[in-house]
Amino acid sequence: MKRNRFFVGGILGTLAALVLQVPISAGEGVADTPTPVTLGEKIFADRSLSASGDLACATCHDPTHAHAQCNDLPVQRGGGNRDVHGFRAVPSLRYLSFTQRFGFDADGTPVG
Secondary structure, eight states: OHHHHHHHHHHHHHHHHHHHTOOOOOOTTOTTSOOHHHHHHHHHHOGGGSSSSSOOHHHHSBGGGTTBOSSOOSSOEETTTTOEEOSSOOOOGGGGGGSOOOEEOTTSOEEO
């Protein structure tokens, strides 16, 4: 289970480093330089990246609930005022490598 967390954290960290142009290092002996895993974990938990300022990836993909939602709502609410309903239920990230990539088909229906 730790492997999946490191995998997701590593991907998020690498993408953030590319976008933000943050140097990536193994962090050995350098306390101020984030590793891809620690950077990914920070982004995954950063609420300021959402439109409302109070949602993080971890809000819906809750690590204590197998990286799935922790409530019984059919879809989660988002947007600036948290009043916009999502398009689908929150999938667990634990099975990410086994699922089809998320996207939309020709008629706009979400798939994956």
